[in-house]
Amino acid sequence: MKTDSRVARPAPPPISGHQDTLDGVRAVAALAVLVYHVAATAGSITNEAGARWLFNGGQVGVPIFFALSGLLLYRPWAAAVLDGRAAPRVGVYLRKRVFRIMPAYWALIVCFMLTAGREHIGDPLSWVSLLTLTQTYLPNMWWETALGPAHLGQLWSLVVEVAWYITLPFTAAVLGWYARRKRTNDVGVRAKRLLIGIGVYAALSFPYTAVMFFPERNGEMGLWLPRFFVWFAIGMALAVVTVWARLDERRPVAAMCRAVSDSWAACWVAAAMLYVVASTPATGPLTLQIPDEFWTSTLHLVVDGLCAAALIAPVALAPAGHPALGAALANPVMRFLGRISYGLFLWQLLIIVAWYEATDRVFRGDVATDLPLLAAASIAAATLSYYLVERPVQRLTRRGRSRRPPSPAPSS
Numbered sequence: 001m002k003t004d005s006r007v008a009r010p011a012p013p014p015i016s017g018h019q020d021t022l023d024g025v026r027a028v029a030a031l032a033v034l035v036y037h038v039a040a041t042a043g044s045i046t047n048e049a050g051a052r053w054l055f056n057g058g059q060v061g062v063p064i065f066f067a068l069s070g071l072l073l074y075r076p077w078a079a080a081v082l083d084g085r086a087a088p089r090v091g092v093y094l095r096k097r098v099f100r101i102m103p104a105y106w107a108l109i110v111c112f113m114l115t116a117g118r119e120h121i122g123d124p125l126s127w128v129s130l131l132t133l134t135q136t137y138l139p140n141m142w143w144e145t146a147l148g149p150a151h152l153g154q155l156w157s158l159v160v161e162v163a164w165y166i167t168l169p170f171t172a173a174v175l176g177w178y179a180r181r182k183r184t185n186d187v188g189v190r191a192k193r194l195l196i197g198i199g200v201y202a203a204l205s206f207p208y209t210a211v212m213f214f215p216e217r218n219g220e221m222g223l224w225l226p227r228f229f230v231w232f233a234i235g236m237a238l239a240v241v242t243v244w245a246r247l248d249e250r251r252p253v254a255a256m257c258r259a260v261s262d263s264w265a266a267c268w269v270a271a272a273m274l275y276v277v278a279s280t281p282a283t284g285p286l287t288l289q290i291p292d293e294f295w296t297s298t299l300h301l302v303v304d305g306l307c308a309a310a311l312i313a314p315v316a317l318a319p320a321g322h323p324a325l326g327a328a329l330a331n332p333v334m335r336f337l338g339r340i341s342y343g344l345f346l347w348q349l350l351i352i353v354a355w356y357e358a359t360d361r362v363f364r365g366d367v368a369t370d371l372p373l374l375a376a377a378s379i380a381a382a383t384l385s386y387y388l389v390e391r392p393v394q395r396l397t398r399r400g401r402s403r404r405p406p407s408p409a410p411s412s
Helices: 020-042 052-083 090-114 124-131 150-180 187-203 205-213 219-223 225-247 253-262 264-279 294-316 323-329 332-339 341-358 367-403
Strands: none
Touching: 020 052, 020 294, 020 323, 020 332, 020 341, 020 367, 052 150, 052 187, 052 225, 052 264, 052 294, 090 124, 090 150, 090 341, 090 367, 150 187, 150 219, 150 225, 150 341, 187 205, 187 225, 205 219, 205 225, 205 294, 219 225, 225 253, 225 294, 253 264, 253 294, 264 294, 264 323, 294 323, 332 341, 341 367
16 A cells, blocks of 8 residues: 655744734733833842842843844845845835834823923923933933933833834845845745844844943943844844745745744743843843943843743744644733733833832832732723724724725826
8 A cells, every 4th residue: 555655844834914922922021021110119129038039030021022023024024035025115114113103102101291200391302302212312311310211211122122113124125135145046045144144133232232331331322222133133033934934845944943833832941941040140230220241231132032032933933823822822811911012011110110109119019919900000001002092093094095095007
């Protein structure tokens, strides 16, 4: 009896459409940052009793967000290089980013200036810098640290995100130029050249970090985009691999993707171990009041980046409908939290700091009792932000595009 020797090719990961599992990853990142901010404001991270220093690892939410941006936003450009399709139109791309990010952010700034920042409500420079996400570039402002106002301290990472959004078309053009320099129809060759270019892009973070400390430390530079190229590059590299796996049937790239996704448990155990390391002073001091050093700052980039990669890679490389990852990350609760994760990120610190100030317990709080209350309040605020601001704006922009008349056919 003859047997069919052909083996079904593993399904490649999706490269378009909505991925519910990535919503779940986004929820994990937002909740990690929330726990970190509650613990930091409560003073638990520097409390030597027990293992409360583990809360410090919640900062890993930032590289997770950055890597997700690299994956989802660079993927169309990677597909253009590897598949020959048209690259995204820069104007359309930037307009989408503005309407996605800014309306809810502006609502937050107005709320902050009317409440916690009301003493500066008449200062035009404060309004302009906050509304334009340039607050971390301005020295000698009234806020106490380079992060910005205490109630908005997490927004330094949004400043970095926006800077990356703006520079992405240029970065993608340079990477595409390099990949196409070798004239070939081999998808694998172009993909490898893209990965080499992304590797160089990521490596730029380390000499930049060195410049931050020599000849003397410049803490403000640690809040600017070049330091975090490496975290965005993680997602960009995953974007290239996902497109490569879908286009190239001759190489076992899809099989490699499936092997990684099926090893999700091992990857997440590795992420948990890296999380523990990221929580220690080896990757930076437990308090922002103590300046970091070159080596701890470098380890922070490496360890937190590896932690984010170990968490995201099996999800990004999984075929659609992976049962285990779907159960963990695409269940209704995680999908909902992922949907409102941007608002959860925006509103949490305003709520957290205001709560501790109102109860006169800054650095004297209790995470066990405060976290459930503050998490519930932050999720409620994020839900209102999503349904009252973010979702209506998205609907209006989609409606505006659908009503736009088609371009006239060229005359013969």
